[in-house]
Amino acid sequence: MPKILIVGGGYAGFYTAWKLEKHLRPGEAEVTIIDPLPYMTYQPFLPEIAAGSIEPRHAVVSQRRHLKRTEVITAKVTYINHAEKKVTVSPEIGEPYEMSYDQVVVTAGAVSRTFPIPGLADQGIGLKTVEEAVAIRDRMLDNFAKAAGLPAGPERDRLLTFVVVGGGFAGIEVFAELRSFASSLLKYYPQLSFDDIHFHLVEAMSRIMPEVSLETSHWVLKNLANRGALVHLDTQFASCVDGNIELSTGEKFESDLIVWTAGVMANPQIVRNTDLPIEERGRVMTRADLRVGTDEEPIEGAWAAGDVSRVPDLTGGGVGGFCVPNAQHAVRQGKLLAKNIVAVLRGELPKEYFHKNLGAVAGLGIGIGVFQSGKLAIKGFPAWVAHRGYHGLAMPSWERKLRVFGGWVNNFFLGRDIVSLSAVQHPRAAFEEFAARPKPPAPAAEKPAETPAASTPAAKSDKAPAKKAPAKKTPAKKPASKTAAKPAAEKAAASN
Structure with a gap:
């Protein structure tokens, strides 16, 4: 089956996977979504979370719970090599590995854009x-x-x-x-x-x-x-x-x-580590039909949507002629993107994204x-x-x-x-403060300097006498007889 890989599980990525499950026939394609977080955050609710009006967990959507026919991988994509149709996946634990695909959907979102202001x-x-x-x-x-x-x-x-x-x-x-x-x-x-x-x-x-x-x-x-x-x-x-x-x-x-x-900017971890075309503001160059590429030439098998992409605003209301990075566009682009992928898989033409701001x-x-x-x-x-x-x-x-x-x-x-x-944010602080720890081992006593055993009499006396092994009994030699000793004495006297 064709493999559809979605990089990023925010608005656009989540909705693309969600709607692909609805539009794809059983066995028509495999869908995988990769994101460092296992949930999609509904960002318009963040101000109310900060003000205590919404429970934080209620403003996020579990990918594994709601994407029932999609493989969910909680990891980072550190490189997209579309020339070989492979991505490098870096899990939190374990070595990076490569994953191949037939269709890639880049929906990695955006991060806060800051300036080098002191502090x-x-x-x-x-x-x-x-x-x-x-x-x-x-x-x-x-x-x-x-x-x-x-x-x-x-x-x-x-x-x-x-x-x-x-x-x-x-x-x-x-x-x-x-x-x-x-x-x-x-x-x-x-x-x-x-x-x-x-x-x-x-x-x-x-x-x-x-x-x-x-x-x-x-x-x-x-x-x-x-x-x-x-x-x-x-x-x-x-x-x-x-x-x-x-x-x-x-x-x-x-x-x-x-x-x-x-302000925000396209996720630099993705746009700086890919061979897909990137425009001067750091976004993936995307056509109105949400395929990556230029108006003249789309790149086969590559799609993009949401804040990481530069999608033309055909209504003429976008800043510079392109869709502004907000949830309203990301959600609708994700829905259309799923339909367009299915259309291409079935040999049909994709539709262009057109959404007039309702307010x-x-x-x-x-x-x-x-x-x-x-x-x-x-x-x-x-x-x-x-x-x-x-x-x-x-x-x-x-x-x-x-x-x-x-x-x-x-x-x-x-x-x-x-x-x-x-x-x-520091859940182990109380446990660490009162946790019993093993006592450090007592320092070993210093041994006196050793001297050779036979150097002094004191050294000898300090040592306990070693037990002697029992001697083997051997037959005692008989003393020489007097008759044998006498001729020897006589010979000695004669020589003198």
């Missing part, structure tokens, strides 16, 4: 994984607990100052969600007040949320200002060494939580949101309901949908869970 690599945290969202939530909870035990001063201000860099959708959503979360925590910490908490968003452009109208973005800015959050527009993030923030405007302050959301919706904290579709803009509570409804239904599988909606219902009646589990 950022050591102090910042991104918002691309569920682990990062959980760490942000736990850091905020820990900082509130620490600050509540401190008097007013620089150290408490540092713990209660939160910074988000990037004013796109992801940045604004996590910024607003964290602001909402912080306000809800005040009732549990009577030692702290609203004025003790400081939120800063840094954006290099002159506006936020380019996906919505300018009027809608101004409404968001006003709403954030009324909630005590400060937005720095036309401002560069200059330095954050040891948490000491420096902005291009000259403003300085300290922070213990810096969230970086200023943008964002949650800004409990009960607040914005929705923009063309000139239609909805703000406040109705937009928040639309946000939750859209993303709740977009979550793959009814099993996950029910978990997400069930969590929201629980929070409505019980409130958000405010327990920090930051200790889970």
